[in-house]
Amino acid sequence: MLKKIGIVVLFFLLYLFENPLLLADQTVSGFIQDQSNGETLIGVNIYIQGTHIGTTTNKSGYYIINRVPLGKLTVAISYIGYEAKDTTITIILNENKVLNVLLKPTVIQGKSVQVIAERPIEQEVKTSLIQVTPPKLKAVPQMAEPDLMRMLQSLPGVLTLSEFSSGLFIRGGTPDQNLILLDGTEVYNVNHLFGIFSTFDVDAVKQVDLIKGGFPAQYGGRMSSVLDITNMDGNQKGFEGKASVGLISAKTSLQGPIGKGSLFFSGRRTYIDYMINLAExxxxxxxxxxxxxxxxxxxxxLHLKLYQDLNHQNKLALTYYRGKDKLRYAIDPFDMTFQWGNQAFTAKWTHILNTKLFINGYVTLSHYEIFLDEDDSFANLHFGNAVDDITVKSDMEYFPNTAHTIKSGFVYKKLDSEYEEALNQQRYLFSSNSAQFVFYLQDTWTFSPLFNFQIGFRMNYYHPFQFINTYNQVKYHGQAKWHFEPRMALRYRLSENTSLKGSWGRYFQYITIVPFGNVDFSFMDIWFPSDNSYKPGEAYHYIAGIETVFPFQMHFDGELYFKDMPYVYEFNSNINEVLTGKDLFYGGKGYAYGIDFYFEKNIGQLSGWFSYSLGWTKRKFPEINEGKSFYPKYDRRHAVHLITTYQFAKQWKINFAWTYGTGQAFTQPLSHYELHLPDRTVPLVIGEEKNVSRLPAYHRMDIGIRYDSRLREKLIKRWSFYLQVYNVYNRRNLWFRRVDPEQYPPEVLEIRMLPIIPTFGFEVYF
Structure with missing residues (x-):
């Protein structure tokens, strides 16, 4: 395997260094920042007027243009919500010009203004990518306050089980198959309030990249999708803050310059417990x-970020996140405490070795835990799950010429997982320790202004070096294995504004979820790394699509996808004894296919998006449904979302959201009987084949209205008030249907979701 890696790497190096285009040339590079606060901007378009030479800024706000012509040139910079800017420069032979640009945010009569420039050449081949900025995050009316995960559920190909879950089921995948990164650190639980809210404060978010499939070689460890969240760096020009109060929580954010950079802080807490205690x-x-x-x-x-712009070549960012939920229910003699939460820390160093070589180095720490303590007069019960993730990684971007962009890097991850269960004096421990080393290499090749091709690979070395089961006194060491993940993608421009695109890739996953209790509550999931007793999850993605950009920042995207999953796992709910990880799961296979449509309009008095998804997904396990394939309950044939924002006055706007989805698959009971045993009678229900029936269709409408007042005072800059109505026409959508066999005849229980809920909030900016 190592020999194969060496051959592939050597091929890349020989190709690059024998390429005559690598001779000395002229470059323009630099950072693009917000003029008002110094925040670096992601995805800004930069191109040389009169040519097809252009690029976009990366996640650090950095760009480089190679093979720049000699003489006097005009560099055009454009970004949604900012004034377009043209800068004239003069280039001489072999010059590496540094051009840092400040863009001015512009709002005129409440409308974002953008001068539409010529569409630049795509330097990245991006399929199934949707980029979300703060204005879009806040465009969807929500229950109580804007929420990242709820907003993402309105995008094509993204489904949810219920209104009580923040989990994302993306193109037939499950939530544990999504890689979620916060400033480069992996986050293992995203739920607050039993899944009704997510852990991410939208006031702290700078940009979100959702890659629904076919993701490039720099991402791995999951087999479905990537959610890459970048937090705000903070205002480098002056101090500012925000305080807000909603129906159930209050939050604040503060930011300002410190040293050579900035500091950003945001915090949020519910106050329901204080109100109940006061009422008592x-x-x-x-x-x-x-x-x-x-x-x-x-x-x-809590979100905290320290950013330091040490010099043009070096930047340092430190990010810390902590979130926690706690529930305590105590009525003598019963006392139960249930809590869960995350901690995440990122140290990121950005270094420009030269104008063509850009490096990000990371050290990340992630900790997730969930535990339950229950005491009464009969027994003391405890269970807990903890995951500790220590990662060191580096990403390199090399820009040898206009034809190639090389990305390479490595990842070292040490992952420890522990599950503990205790009843009175008996204590059982299941622990797993593993290490993973990854190397990846990728080249994006621009054959011509019309055609881009991306090819890369990711090599995974996975070693589950220890597994301990104190219940059965089992301890063993796993064997290290290599897995090769090839990736490729392409883009062909049919015209100036229309492109065809496609991607293919192989993906492995070394950690999965064991549901605890009711599987409809995703916050109770227990993470379990692969211990070599079963194969890691595996998937192949096949994607083809078309993308068109219209005037006035209107955009259409349509994609066909097929996902083959030769190795997937389902929790063994009939488990009797756990000796290895294999005993926890049924092993099987699955597939998903469908089509996603997405149309959005980003600026103007009326903005928003429309999405439609048509999809199928199936699973097959020898031990389930007599070995026949079945639809999992997250299979939805149709999903429709319409989101609009209308600015009907200078300081007033209204948000509208409508959602429709095919009902969940479920198993309809057919008959019942009683099994008579010597000591008791057991009522049993016979059902049809697994999940061949459907619950009623899901649909809901939400409306919000917002008023923004600009005071222009020294202390308070402005204030805002919003009113939102969740589930306007009060449709009590069906969550699930259960049969109670203890009743005779068996009683069908229907559990419905949330009714109409009006909420309001108040925000002050200072």
Whole structure:
């Protein structure tokens, strides 16, 4: 295997260094920043007027243009929501010109203004990518406050099980198959309030990249999709802040210059527990007694980021995140405490070795834990799950010429997982320790202004070096294995504004989820790394699509996809004994295919997007449904979303969202009988084949209205008030249907989702 890697790497190097285009040439490079606060901007278009030479800024706001012509040139820079800017420069032979540009954000009468420039050449071959900025995050009316994961559920190919889940089911994949990164650090749980809210504060978010499939070689470890979140660096020009109060929570954010850079902080906490405790103190009698039976619950999260612009060649960013949920229910003699949360830390060093070589180095730490303690007069119960992730990685971008962009890097990850269960004095521990080393290499080759081709690979060395099971006194060491993941993608421009695109790739996954209790609550999931007793998850992605850009920042994207999953796993709910990881799961296979349509309009008095998805997904396990393939419950044939924002006055705007989805698959009961045993009678229900029936269709409408006042005072710059109505026409969508065999005849129980919920909030900017 190592020999094969060496041959592939040697091929790349020989190709590059024998290429005559690598002779000395002229370059223009630099950073693009927001003029008002110094924040670097991602995805800015930069190109040389009168040519087909252009590029976009990367995640650090950096760009480089190679093979720049000699003489006097005009560099055009454009970005949605900012004034377009043209800069005239003069280039001499072999010059490496540094051009840092500040763009001015522009809002005129509440409308974003953008001068539309010539469309630049695509330097990246991007399939299944949707980029989300803060204005789009806040365009969807939500329950209580804007929420990242809820907004993403309105995009094509993205499904959810219910209104009580932040999990994303993307193109037939499950939430544990999504790689979620926060400033480069992997996050293992994204749920607050049992899944109703997500852990990400939209006020801290700078940009979100959702890659629904066919993701490039720099990403790995998951077999479905990537959610890459970049947080704000903070205002380098002056101090500013925001405070807001909503229906269930209050939050604040502060940012300002410090040293050679900036500091950003945001915090959020619910206050329901404080309100209930206060009500208990001021009430009496039956009301007070009722209040004491309500569990104490709260969640909070903190985001902190320190950014230092040491010099043009070196930048340093430190990010810290902490989130926690805690529920306590105590009525004598019963006492239960249930809590879960994440911590994440990122140290990122950005270094420009020369104008053509850009390096990001990371050290990341991630910790996730969930535990339950339950005490009563009969027993003491405890269970807990913890995941500790220590990662060191580096990403390199090399720009040898206008024809090639080389990306390469490595990842070292040490992953420890522990599950603990205790009943009274008996304690059982299941722990897994593993290490992973990754090397990747990728080249994006621009054959011509019309055609881009991307080819790369990712080599995974996975070593589950220890597994301990104290319940059965099992301890063993796994064997290290190599896995090769080739990737490729292409883009062909049919015209100035229309492109065909496609991608293919192989993906492995070394960690999966064991659901605890009711599988509809994704916040209770337990992570379990592969221990070599079963094969890692595996998937192949096949994607083809078309993309068109229209005037006034309107954009259409359509994609066909097929996902082959030769190795997928389902939790073994009939488990009797756990000796190895294989005992926890049924091994099988699956596939998903479909088509996604996405149309958006980014600027103007009326903006928003429309998405439609048509999809199928199936699973097949020898131990389930008599070995026949079946639709999992997250299979939805149709999904429609319409999101609009209308600015009907200078300071007023209204948001509208409508969602429709085919009902979930479920198993309809056909008959029932009683099994008579010597000591008892057991009622049983016989169902049809697994998941051949459907619940009623899901649909819901949400509306929000917002007022922004500009005070222009020294202390308070402006304030905002918003009113939102969740589920306007009060449709009680069906969550799930269960049969209670204890009743005779068996009773069908229907659990419905949320009713109409009006919410409001107030924000102050200072």
């Amino acid at each position: 103190k001021i009430t009496s009698g039956e009301t007070k007694e009722t209040l004491t039976t309500i569990p104490d619950y709260y969640f909070y999260d």
